Amino acid sequence: MFLLKEVSYKDILTIKNLHIPKQKITCIVGESGSGKTTLLRLLNRLTSYDSGEIFYQNQLIKDIDPVELRRNVVMLPQTPAIFSGTIKDNLLIGLKFSEKTMPTDQQLGDMLKLVHLKKDLDQDAEKLSGGEKQRVALGRVILMQPEVLLLDEPSSALDEETEHTIIEALVNYSKENKKTLIMVTHSTKLASEFADEIIKIKEGQFLRKEEVSK
Structure with a gap:
């Protein structure tokens, strides 16, 4: 899915070789400020690297139109934006920007159930x-049905029990719908x-990638 070769960004992150399937x-783990x-x-060109190469689906990422890329590779930041208006308005806003088909209220209700809201x-x-805002934003991203979900601490505002429930639901959704999920987590x-697979980063350096045996 993604291949990074000799990638560096300022003095924040250096990656010699990394494949993300x-x-x-x-999951990407590491200390705060490590470059996660x-x-x-x-991975979706919100930040441009200084040197090296990043490929997405065997295509050099710099050659892909950034708007098109971000429709397929959607990122949810740790503190997502919540816009004035209703929960419905917030769930639909991503679809409106990407000019995708609007879901029914029943489908929106099902999404709220998925994120346990x-x-x-x-x-x-x-x-x-x-x-609750974090879960609305998560639902908004899932409704866009991207190929890749990039999630930065998607459960950081949740208690431990709710966090586990939400991550489990998110993982199940990704597997059932054949999505690629790349997630930064503190846990x-x-x-x-x-x-x-787990990617470990320390002080801006990619340490190693570990396959998790189930």
């Missing part, structure tokens, strides 16, 4: 808690439980 669950988020941003579609999104426990 298609339709797998890949930078790696995610490089017991709220009505017409409720004010700005009045939700931090964890080595979650990474070990759910990932097919």
Whole structure:
């Protein structure tokens, strides 16, 4: 899916060789400030690398139109934007920007169930808690049905029990729909439980990639 060769970005991240497989669950772990988020941003050109090469689907990523790339490789930041309006408005906004087919209210309700958010579609999104906003944003990204989900600490605002439930649901969705999920997580426990592969980064250096035996 992705191949990185001799990639460097400022003094923040250096990767000599890394392959991230298609339709797998890949977790990126490491200390705060180690370059995990930078790696995610490089994969859909939100950040441009200084040297080296990154390939997506065997195509040099710099040769792909960035708008088209970000429709297929969608990133959810750790603190996602919540826009004024209802939960429904927030769920639909990504689809409107990407000019995709609008789902029914039933489908939107099913998405709220997927992210375990017991709220009505017409409720004010700005009045939700931090964890609830995070789940609305996660639902918004999933509705876009990208080939690749790039998630930066998607459960950081959740308690441990809810975090496990949401990550499990997200992993199941990705596997059932043959999606590629690449996720930064602070939890080595979650990474070990759910990932097919774990990428370890320390002080801007890619240390190693480990396959997780199930």
